[in-house]
Amino acid sequence: MSLYFIKSGLQTSVQDCGRSGQMHNGISNSGAMDPIAMKLSNWLLSKPLDSAVIEVTLVGPKIQFENDMYIAITGAKFELYLNNQLIFNNKAIQIFTGDVLTFGTLQCGARAYIATSIDIDVAKLFNSYSTHLTVNFGGFYGRSLKKGDILALHLPKQKCLYTNTLPKYVDNGYSGSYILRCTSSVETDLFTQRQQNDFSSKKYTVTANSNRMGIRLKEVAMGFEKPIDITSSGLMQGSIQITPSGLPIISSVDGQTIGGYPRIANVITADLAMLGQLKANDKVNFMLISNEKAIEVLKEQYQILNFLYK
Amino acid sequence: MNNDKYRIVPNGDSAITILFNDDISEHLTKRIIGFSLTIKQSLGEALIDIIPAYKSLTIFFNNRIILLDKLIGEIELLLSSPLTEVSYQSKTIEIPVCYEEGYGPDLTSLAQHCKLSVEDVIAGHTQRSYLVHMLGFLPGFLYLGGLSTNLSCPRKSTPAISIPAGSVAIGDSQTGIYPVSSPGGWHIIGRTPLTLFNPNSQTPFIASPLDKIHFVSISKTEFTAIKKSF
Structure with a gap:
């Protein structure tokens, strides 16, 4: 159960809602920089909203899926391809084993979020899966993902039975x-x-x-x-x-x-x-x-x- | 609210900061830590985090549960009774530091600035014990009080791009240890083989506020031996 990173993108990391209540120890919140888009990606898959997701920054990754699952991509708009077929963000996408997701040109915004119907398998530190990129702890070995990395997923608990559709009034254009x-x-x-x-x-x-x-x-x-x-x-x-x-x-x-x-x-x-x-x-x-x-x-x-x- | 003892100011829409008018001291830090415990009990789940500092206490609250004005009122009420010092069994923590060549790249220049010999700087740095006022800035970074005024030295005008974890440094009238590798503008006078931030450990931090730190000079050989033992 895993995701294989054929390309890493500029700064791709595991994030969630962050670790609150640790500032008095010098530990900042971390977590998704756009928590609304992050939660939205989980919501589209009917997952707990604070589930770990992948944060993509400016230049996106190329990922091969080793399992059947659903994903949802939110936040910054990129040209997105699944096996060279154009796909769109803000909706659940069905994935079959071997499929390859490619992020193309960034159209607007800066950070996108990829939620997966099967949970990402990283350890919790200070009650969060997020990666602290300046101090290098948490998430995937405390760092952003590199070319050739294999991000493990848990065994699926249940099939993703129903997915949500984004209400039309949720505007997420980013004007710059x-x-x-x-x-x-x-x-x-x-x-x-x-x-x-x-x-x-x-x-x-x-x-x-x-x-x-x-x-x-x-x-x-x-x-x-x-x-x-x-x-x-x-x-x-x-x-x-x-x-x-x-x-x-x-x-x-x-x-x-x-x-x-x-x-x-x-x-x-x-x-x-x-x-x-x-x-x-x-x-x-x-x-x-x-x-x-x-x-x-x-x-x-x-x-x-x-x-x-x- | 303004009076001669403190001011309460907003710190955005989900935090307030109490600024105390007293000078930085162990007595003040004891009262700040004591008050932070009172607030924790009083606010319960409305409190997200509470950050003590030299002369302040920042209260990060959930603004869905309590409004800023109401919180200020509650804090004023709590502050109307005199602040008592926390009863805390302070630990003294010895931190071994190698001040030898290759470990403290700025030791000689700092000694020159302070018009002291390198030996005097090491003696001055190791003689005292330092109070942990608070943790912050980086995970496990200790804000220490008590540096001899003879050793104070203005920060570098151009910060170093990368300072190794464990570097012991002086910046203005403060001394500290870089818990993780980071950029920084302080003068590096030595390095400790101890790890100050262990995120995977049951005890991730080496000290808490009100503990005392004592630096102990060690040789390169001892540095290597301690480093290996971890």
């Missing part, structure tokens, strides 16, 4: 230009009103240095008359830190748990999944909103995607 909504952070008050205005009036470009630790942006957000010195404290996912040279870094799933750069704002929970779909040269704007509004937006998201939040 995004507004990230954010709320106040620990050091927001230490920035001048002018600096805060500068920050939210600019359009930023995502740089190629971005990864699962953080999204690094081009375009200086602001100048500093004097540096903001802070004592390091707990750093949440989505924190927008401003480096001494004025460049913003948005902390992400594999980011450090304690940080020393001042934070001007934090991306709201409802928009965190979008960070997983940012790629080099995408454009980003920030919009500061109230905490009440952030919770309202989150509630709307829960309502629209209620099948992902059981």
Whole structure:
């Protein structure tokens, strides 16, 4: 029972919802960078939503299946081929032993997720199957998959009897230009009103240095008359830190748990999944909103995607 | 909420950070750790994680269960009674460090900067015991307090691309050990053969907050022997 990686892709790894509750030990959450797309792939196969999946980044893999099963691919849109036949994402796909799945050109977004009806066989560490790629533990030997790897699957418990169909209202186009909504952070008050205005009036470009630790942006957000010195404290996912040279870094799933750069704002929970779909040269704007509004937006998201939040 | 003892500020829409006005000290860390236990009991399943730091406590909560304003109210109530120090049986952990050539590439330059001999730096580093204020940054990284001011040295302007796991380093007024191989801007003065993060072990971390760390100088031969024994 396995998947054979004929090609690995750029950064293909085993992920799930991540390991929460370990930040006080220095262990970041990890897990899928777009948890909505990740859960959706499991939902399409009627699997527990936190089952381990394969995260694909920018350049996808080529995989041979050693068993009959179903798969579902969600998130970033790629040209997809099954034995050279064009197939589509966001639906269950029946696979027969020997079939070969090929990821072609990326059309939009940055990360896709492959769910398999048969569970991926990797060990749980700190209650998660996810791979921490900067520290190299968890998932498949703590690393991304390489050409020639064989990813083991469990013995199927039962046949995949029924699959779900994506509701039409779930829009998952990725335009490449995004507004990230954010709320106040620990050091927001230490920035001048002018600096805060500068920050939210600019359009930023995502740089190629971005990864699962953080999204690094081009375009200086602001100048500093004097540096903001802070004592390091707990750093949440989505924190927008401003480096001494004025460049913003948005902390992400594999980011450090304690940080020393001042934070001007934090991306709201409802928009965190979008960070997983940012790629080099995408454009980003920030919009500061109230905490009440952030919770309202989150509630709307829960309502629209209620099948992902059981 | 602002007063002379602390400030509570939002840290996004699912966390708050309590910033204490006191100076960094063992006493403050004992109260922070003590308070984190109180919060754990009080919040129950609404709490996702709680991250102590030098002068702060970050509370990561489930905003589907509790709202930020309500949480701030609850925390203020808990803070209205005086914070008591946690009663914790502090362990002293000896960490063997090889300061010899090839293990501490920046030892000589740091000694020059501090206008000390290499022997003085090693003596200064091994004489004291250091308090673990918190874990963070990387898995198992210990934030230590108590470095002699004579040994402080500004961070490198260009961080090294890859520092081997176990490297013992000084950056500004802090000393620490890189638990895993990573980039970093601190000055490497030695290396420990111990593994600071063992994800597969029952005890993945070498120390907890409020433990004490004592560095012990070892030779290359001892380094190799300890490394082999793992």
